[in-house]
Amino acid sequence: MSDLLERLRGRGWRMTAQRRVVAEVLNGEHVHLTADEVHSRAVAKLPEISRATVYNTLGELVSLGEVLEVTTDKRAKRYDPNAHRPHHHLVCARCGAIRDVHPTGNPLADLPDAERFGFTVSDVEVTYRGLCPDCASA
Amino acid sequence: MSDLLERLRGRGWRMTAQRRVVAEVLNGEHVHLTADEVHSRAVAKLPEISRATVYNTLGELVSLGEVLEVTTDKRAKRYDPNAHRPHHHLVCARCGAIRDVHPTGNPLADLPDAERFGFTVSDVEVTYRGLCPDCASA
DNA sequence: CGTTTGACTTAGACAAAGTCCATTGTAGGA
């Protein structure tokens, strides 16, 4: 993702080996790694990178809107580089596998005014749960 | 909720002061307390109740299907006594207030087969986010 | 009722996920 790195440099980011490695690890489709998984993979490329730096960098990428935080399970937060096209998630209840999905329809329209309690509603997250092919056949 | 206590007794639960207090605390509409909040309120009624017992009791209530676990934010799990009528949640992004909502429509039907990746989809959670009236005016 | 017993509760150790801070290092401009 030199796209990403280019954009970040443009935003005044100081480019360091650590930040480059974190950005490299967060690359691909259906990628939803925990901070610890990002750290392990980053260590493979740059052994001296610290946990704190991984957390810092992930936090910065999130506030820049380049990465999304996803909390599909109650354990660690997951980091999603697919922040450009809005999407939702399909999660295997047994093994935790996560896929990006794009449902049709607009759930925002499905919430009547009477059910909004005066809130200004700006966003909807939809999480589908079920069993992945592997777990269903086992 | 003597309803609940009655049902639990019917299921062979030994009725203790601790369990009664936890069940009392989990009572009402739009109630979504964390385990620690349940513990604080339980301590007010029964000072010697322990954290472990609160966690144990909440876990049992969840496996009995009497209480739902809700993870609207990435912090602590919340416990929802409104397990009888299915519903979704509306969350204030600033102060964390949570309301139960009942959207129209069926999000399951909005996920095309091509977007299911072979999963057996059994459940959908929808979380609406926005600002509550208080936070919007501030 | 009093006894008995296994289910229940407790305190505290432990673990996982994440935050914070003082110190040390360095990217990138002058």
Add this chain to the structure above:
DNA sequence: TCCTACAATGGACTTTGTCTAAGTCAAACG
């Protein structure tokens, strides 16, 4: 090349939750 503000580091600390060994008590039984 030098300087310095920004970034990285390790480790202490916090929060949330789990586990266990030992003590307690609800309720079944007589």
